[in-house]
Amino acid sequence: MLTKVNLIAIDPGYREFGMAHFVGRQLTDFAVKSLRRPRRTNYAVLKDVMLRLLCEKKPDAIAIEINSPTGIAFGSPVMIVIRRILAMTSKCSVPVFGFAVNTVRKTVCGDGRASKRTIAKVVTAQFPELRAYFNSDRRWRQRYYQNMFDAVAVGLTYLAMAKERKLFDYEVSQKQIDQ
Secondary structure (H helix, E strand, O other): OOOOEEEEOOOOOEEEEEEEEEEEEEEEEEEEEEEEOOOOOOOHHHHHHHHHHHHOOOEEEEEEEEOOOOOOOOOOOOHHHHHHHHHHHOOOOOOOOEEEEHHHHHHHHOOOOOHHHHHHHHHHHOOOOHHHHHHOOHHHHHHHHHHHHHHHHHHHHHHHHOOOOOOOEEEEHHHHHOO
């Protein structure tokens, strides 16, 4: 196991997705990547954004929040986004680790049914530099940045599972998602 893993954590979405970059346990970059561009499909923008992330960050692993295929329609835009991310990362030989929403919530908050706001509070307590994105008087802004907080929580889940040596259980492949 790598002692100082270079990790990209993703909370996928069709309109935008959250991204967090960790080097070891240190959060080095975080953002919400918008996939909406005039005259371009969201999937084309996703490809550009993911390729740029893979080239710039050169990750050792990718952690992604994977909604249960039974809880979400197979052909839904979010599942298509997840499958496309997996296809791109497999071409680069970067291992992908998928975590269910309740696994992320339980690992980060200690409660598998914690709210998104609770996740954001816990993440902000651990990384004070995110505080500026937590408090907002606009509901749309809170929803927008929730993608970033969720991505950081996915990264923290990866780090916790790596510490407990349980990552093997969470490695995913394109085949598993397509079933």
